[in-house]
Amino acid sequence: MKICARCILPETFPGISLDDNGICNHCHSFPEIESLMEQKKEYENRFVELVRKHRGINEYDCLMAYSGGKDSTYTLMLLKRRYGLNILALTLDNGFISPNAFSNMCEVTKNLGVDHLIFKPRFDLMKKIFLLASENDVYSKKTLERASTICTSCIGIVKFVTLKIAIEKTIPFVGYGWSPGQAPVQSSVIRTNPSLMKATQAAILRPLSRLAGAELKQYFLGEAHFSDPERFPYNVHPLAFLEYNEERIIEEIGNIGWKAPNDTDSNSTNCLLNAYANDVHVKRFKFHPYVWEIANMVRAGIMGREEGYEKIYGEQPPELINEAKKRLGLPTN
Numbered sequence: 001m002k003i004c005a006r007c008i009l010p011e012t013f014p015g016i017s018l019d020d021n022g023i024c025n026h027c028h029s030f031p032e033i034e035s036l037m038e039q040k041k042e043y044e045n046r047f048v049e050l051v052r053k054h055r056g057i058n059e060y061d062c063l064m065a066y067s068g069g070k071d072s073t074y075t076l077m078l079l080k081r082r083y084g085l086n087i088l089a090l091t092l093d094n095g096f097i098s099p100n101a102f103s104n105m106c107e108v109t110k111n112l113g114v115d116h117l118i119f120k121p122r123f124d125l126m127k128k129i130f131l132l133a134s135e136n137d138v139y140s141k142k143t144l145e146r147a148s149t150i151c152t153s154c155i156g157i158v159k160f161v162t163l164k165i166a167i168e169k170t171i172p173f174v175g176y177g178w179s180p181g182q183a184p185v186q187s188s189v190i191r192t193n194p195s196l197m198k199a200t201q202a203a204i205l206r207p208l209s210r211l212a213g214a215e216l217k218q219y220f221l222g223e224a225h226f227s228d229p230e231r232f233p234y235n236v237h238p239l240a241f242l243e244y245n246e247e248r249i250i251e252e253i254g255n256i257g258w259k260a261p262n263d264t265d266s267n268s269t270n271c272l273l274n275a276y277a278n279d280v281h282v283k284r285f286k287f288h289p290y291v292w293e294i295a296n297m298v299r300a301g302i303m304g305r306e307e308g309y310e311k312i313y314g315e316q317p318p319e320l321i322n323e324a325k326k327r328l329g330l331p332t333n
Contacts, residue, residue, distance in 0.1 A: 007295035008308045012286040014145055030299045039185050040241040047189045047236060051083050054172040061085040062173040063166045063233070065092075065158055066109075066116070068101035069270035071239060072177030073108055073258050074249045078238055079175050080112050087175070090165060092158045093120040094273070095127065096324065100261035101270035107257030119161060125215060129153050130273065131328055132211040134280045139207060146182070148289040150277035156204035160220045163197065166233045167225050178237040180244050181296035181303075188240035192233060194226040244302050265320055266311050275316045276324035288312045 002011040005022035017025045031039075055061050064076050066089040079085045089109055091097075109116040132138070133149040143152055166174050174192075198221075205220050250260065261269055267290045268274040281289040291312050297303040322332040 003309075004295070006305075007298045008305060008312055009291060009295045010287050013291065014141060026295070027299055030296075033301065036185065036300065043185055043188045043241040044238075047238065047241070048083070050173075050189065050234060051085065055083075055085060058170050058172060060088045060115075060169065060171045062087045062175050062236075063162060063169070063171045064089045064114075064175040065162045065177070066090060066105065067177065067270045068097065068105040068108075069177065069268065070246075070249060070253065070258070070260075071179050072270075073104065073253045073256075075175055075177035075238055076108065076114065077112060077253060077256060078242070079173075079236075080114060085173065087114050088169075088171070089114050089116045090162055091116065091118045092154075092161055093118055094154050094157075094271075095120075095123040096271055096273035096327065098261050098263050098270055098272055100259065100263055104258045104261075108253070111256045117165075121157070121219065125212065126154075127328055129157075129208065129212050129216075131330075134277075134328075136211060137284075138211065139203070143203075144281070144285060144289070146289070146292055148277040148281040150273065150280065151289065152204075153208060154273075156208070157216075157219050160201055160204070163192065163233070164219075164221055164225060167221070167231045170231055172233050174233045174235050176235065176237040178239060179293060179297065180240050180300060181293035183237055183240060185240045187235075188237050190235050192235055194229055194232065197221065197232070198226055244297075246303070263320075265317055266314060272320065272327075273324050275320035276328075279316045279321050282316075 002018060002022070003009070004016075004018060004024035004027060006027045007024065009016055009024050009026060011018065019028070062079055062085045064072070064079060064087050066072050066076055068091065076087065076089060080087055091105060105116065130150050130153070133153045136149070138149050139152055147155065162174055165171075201220055205216065209216050264271060265275040265278070267278065278289055294303065294308040294311055298305050298308040318333065325332045
């Protein structure tokens with residue numbers, strides 16, 4: 001299989017083309033680093049101005065979607081310490097959170113002085129969703145360039161449970177720990193609104209409901225939530241506009257009680273289902289669901305190509321895949 005000589009996108013990635021030097025079209029269209037740095041500064045300034053305007057007005061300044069992983073932990077720390085926000089951390093327990101991630105969440109929220117809410121949907125329903133997602137093409141092919149069907153289903157529920165609570169509690173910011181490769185800097189500070197979120201919700205809820213049933217609606221917005229645009233928060237993912245250095249991040253969050261887990265795969269620091277989700281995606285679509293994210297980080301100079309290659313093309317841990325299958329009631333190898 002041919003792989004871009006500059007980043008790590010494979011020839012199986014949708015829409016890719018390689019030139020005579022083995023460089024992909026996405027590398028050729030990637031913005032210059034100088035231009036990217038200017039945009040990052042612009043978006044941080046925008047966020048700082050919004051913080052000045054909204055901080056201290058409501059019960060909480062920010063609802064943080066907190067997975068307990070490395071990037072969401074660092075984001076939580078930044079929002080608390082760098083920007084001085086009063087935060088409610090929200091964790092959706094999908095039934096596959098690493099025990100080490102739970103320990104990290106307890107230590108980090110205690111040491112940062114952050115309130116922490118854990119929401120656990122029924123496991124039988126989450127299990128049904130994950131099983132159906134592993135067996136069916138639920139979403140558009142464009143969506144699946146960025147994440148597996150299983151992860152898209154889970155994150156969709158996380159996003160709308162989070163948004164629902166933010167609207168009900170009138171919290172002006174929702175924080176996410178997306179890495180710089182997951183979402184572009186242009187989306188790092190964006191105001192949600194009823195029409196946008198209604199369309200986004202439908203793209204997740206409709207296909208999932210067809211498979212798993214109408215019970216899912218309780219995790220999504222009802223008509224009453226769309227009635228007041230002023231209650232819709234800003235989505236913020238600061239790692240898109242701040243310097244990102246994985247070694248330094250791990251060192252800094254280690255000072256607030258976070259420890260690297262030894263029970264997850266190379267692309268996750270919180271989820272026991274991720275290795276299986278990756279394995280299903282690679283077998284079905286012939287490319288890794290994290291490859292777009294990691295390739296972007298390689299292009300931006302945030303991650304070395306060799307490290308990125310190992311994260312994507314290293315073997316998925318068979319013991320993690322089998323453990324996930326066992327919890328889902330599937331036969332193991």
